[in-house]
Amino acid sequence: MLIAEAAILAARILVVDDQPTNVTLLEEVLRQSGYTNVASTMNPLEVCALHRRERFDLILVDLQMPGMDGFQLIEALKTNETDPWLPVLVITAQPGHKLRALQAGARDFIGKPFELVEVKTRIRNMVEVRLLHARLQEYSLGLEAAVEERTAQLRESEARYRSLTELACDWYWEQDESGAFTKVSGPVLEMLGIRVDGLVSRERDNEVAGWNESERASLRAAIAAREPFLDFVFSRRNADGTEQKFQVSGEPMFSRTCQFIGYRGIGMELRGEA
CATH class of the missing domain: 3.30.450.20 (PAS domain)
Structure with a gap:
């Protein structure tokens, strides 16, 4: 199962960081890489509502933010029952926070200071995995619907058979x-x-x-x-x-x-x- 390049570059990406320079840098890196659907916010309190509305394929989250840090934001995002696969990639300068973030539910991390090759690679890998997961979920739902439809057809066929049997x-x-x-x-x-x-x-x-x-x-x-x-x-x-x-x-x-x-x-x- 392959994801088309156009689908990867059209992925919905949200940058969450309280530092304007970091937001600008990540937005520029993403746009230069060809991503066409990039949004950002410096207020972590807005993220859950934004994600419920936009269903982002990737959320880049800085762990050190005032008001609500990245760990609290991850916990808040977990309450979104319609999205059990959390598409969060954390940004941190603290090596000790990487493992903690993964244990909290993040899928991957980017270290500070940024290394552009690492940033681009991890973002692309995360987006591709997210889209693959979404496609697999759609396939599973389609298969479940097909099974239910076939089961209903079999039950209807059995009912007709029973009816004809009783008549004969x-x-x-x-x-x-x-x-x-x-x-x-x-x-x-x-x-x-x-x-x-x-x-x-x-x-x-x-x-x-x-x-x-x-x-x-x-x-x-x-x-x-x-x-x-x-x-x-x-x-x-x-x-x-x-x-x-x-x-x-x-x-x-x-x-x-x-x-x-x-x-x-x-x-x-x-x-x-x-």
């Missing part, structure tokens, strides 16, 4: 690898007499007698072999002598590691075919 059949079901129901949609209890309260019932817990055991044995064999089955018909004889027939289709489910995790399928009562 009487019930939809899923079972885990042990045969326990994990998801049921439709009147399974009324049709099959299988209690799925809490989604834990298994086929052997069926409380209704009269099933055709040879048909059920064939269905169990298909499930034991992890085979899909399509329009499998099984029946039961009710206590009043009437017969009910049901048609069920199902397929095995496997994890990404090809481990069997259960079955899912649809079913319906074959009405009028008793």
Whole structure:
């Protein structure tokens, strides 16, 4: 990921120093280097408001200032929740202040008296890192939005699938690898007499007698072999002598590691075919 030269030179830079000569010198160095968006202030109390409004890509801060020194200014800038990456490069003549400033949250430092090569190099490096960070943040936000949009699309697609499934059949079901129901949609209890309260019932817990055991044995064999089955018909004889027939289709489910995790399928009562 590269930052174009034009973007670097168009970066928003703020110089903060209570000494007019230092401000003039830094502004001149920046302009001679090609930077086109340079501002300055000799009042550190203005900086937080300026940064909230302008969103500077780099803030050059002198540590020794009356009223509010550079360390206090760094702490104040930290309260800007919209800018967690603090774009502060401190200016100091005290070697002992460099480490303290970095620990406080500054990203880099420039020593006094100024060495122009060092000043230009550190400023350019800071601006480039700042713009890279901003671009990465934009990319992350875009990716997050894309994921949310895709998730919404998948949920909508699943809802449509569920709706179509319910129109095409009487019930939809899923079972885990042990045969326990994990998801049921439709009147399974009324049709099959299988209690799925809490989604834990298994086929052997069926409380209704009269099933055709040879048909059920064939269905169990298909499930034991992890085979899909399509329009499998099984029946039961009710206590009043009437017969009910049901048609069920199902397929095995496997994890990404090809481990069997259960079955899912649809079913319906074959009405009028008793």
